[in-house]
Amino acid sequence: MESTEMDVTQLEMQRPDAQRPGGARGEATGRAGAAPRVSVNTQRARQATEPRTARLATRGLHAYFGSSAVVRDISLDFLEKQVTAIIGPSGCGKSTLLRCLNRMHETLPNTSVGGEVRLDDQNIYGGGVNAIDVRRRVGMVFQRPTAFPTLSIRDNVAAGLRIATDTRRTRQEIDAIVEKALRRAALWDEVKDRLGGSALGLSGGQQQRLCIARALATSPKVLLLDEPTASLDPLSTQRVEELVYELRADMTVVIVTHNMQQAARVSDFTTFMLAGEMVEYSPTKTLFTTPGDDRTEAYITGRFG
Numbered sequence: 001m002e003s004t005e006m007d008v009t010q011l012e013m014q015r016p017d018a019q020r021p022g023g024a025r026g027e028a029t030g031r032a033g034a035a036p037r038v039s040v041n042t043q044r045a046r047q048a049t050e051p052r053t054a055r056l057a058t059r060g061l062h063a064y065f066g067s068s069a070v071v072r073d074i075s076l077d078f079l080e081k082q083v084t085a086i087i088g089p090s091g092c093g094k095s096t097l098l099r100c101l102n103r104m105h106e107t108l109p110n111t112s113v114g115g116e117v118r119l120d121d122q123n124i125y126g127g128g129v130n131a132i133d134v135r136r137r138v139g140m141v142f143q144r145p146t147a148f149p150t151l152s153i154r155d156n157v158a159a160g161l162r163i164a165t166d167t168r169r170t171r172q173e174i175d176a177i178v179e180k181a182l183r184r185a186a187l188w189d190e191v192k193d194r195l196g197g198s199a200l201g202l203s204g205g206q207q208q209r210l211c212i213a214r215a216l217a218t219s220p221k222v223l224l225l226d227e228p229t230a231s232l233d234p235l236s237t238q239r240v241e242e243l244v245y246e247l248r249a250d251m252t253v254v255i256v257t258h259n260m261q262q263a264a265r266v267s268d269f270t271t272f273m274l275a276g277e278m279v280e281y282s283p284t285k286t287l288f289t290t291p292g293d294d295r296t297e298a299y300i301t302g303r304f305g
């Protein structure tokens with residue numbers, strides 16, 4: 001369709017505070033090449049040659065609040081070392097779907113789940129599976145930073161380890177894990193001199209990266225992010241987006257966002273949800289340029305939502 005033929009870079013430019021690809025974004029951090037225009041194009045080239053395995057997959061997934069099915073019959077693969085974005089209007093079930101992927105949905109009252117979620121071919125809802133262990137392998141970060149106010153920066157990251165294993169670790173071992181997680185979350189340089197200080201001394205963007213570090217401390221295979229930049233300023237948003245883009249080098253990332261430009265910038269694949277159902281799943285560039293469903297086209301062109 002001619003009307004939807006637009007480049008992902010155009011989507012990016014629609015955002016008032018957008019950084020130009022290859023501009024301040026790469027230079028400011030010394031991490032060049034994080035521009036999504038490149039990512040989507042090289043992604044397409046790679047797809048043609050490399051088979052990818054699904055690290056996480058849903059089959060006929062339903063999620064309920066009481067008798068109301070707010071996620072319905074979703075079968076979706078989340079590919080290894082790829083970022084999958086989940087977009088859709090408020091209330092369509094994005095957060096609920098995400099919470100089903102690491103057994104967090106069941107922590108809310110009066111909820112139930114049907115169907116399967118397979119993590120490396122194990123159904124995480126199967127008999128004998130430990131939900132705590134699943135959450136260690138599938139980390140989650142929420143919309144608002146959830147730094148623990150009474151804990152130091154170090155202990156905020158180490159808090160993720162408490163559920164990780166029964167084995168006792170030495171202080172040095174924990175310090176090493178904390179440092180590694182903070183480095184991966186691109187926060188180490190900013191906090192290394194005040195690890196014993198309160199996490200509340202950090203900016204909102206730093207706190208969100210702290211929460212990402214906490215999730216990374218258990219070395220998860222999958223990272224779930226639920227609108228991780230919704231409460232952040234543009235510069236902090238950019239840093240988190242760069243981080244998401246980099247993390248995909250060695251893990252599977254699923255990001256919920258109601259910001260289509262963000263989905264276009266950071267993801268390899270995008271799925272569009274509507275009223276609890278999955279309308280479309282496509283490579284990100286395809287979904288935003290030549291969507292396969294009229295409802296996707298209506299949504300991405302701003303006709304509703």
Ligand code: ADP
Binds near residue numbers: 090091
């Ligand atoms: P999204 O993240 O896309 O905005 P949610 O997954 O939060 O959507 O919500 C999906 C549906 O589930 C909505 O209709 C919402 O009202 C309902 N819902 C969400 N949380 C609860 C809850 N704790 N109890 C009952 N219904 C809920």
Ligand code: MG
Binds near residue numbers: 094095096
């Ligand atoms: Mg939500």
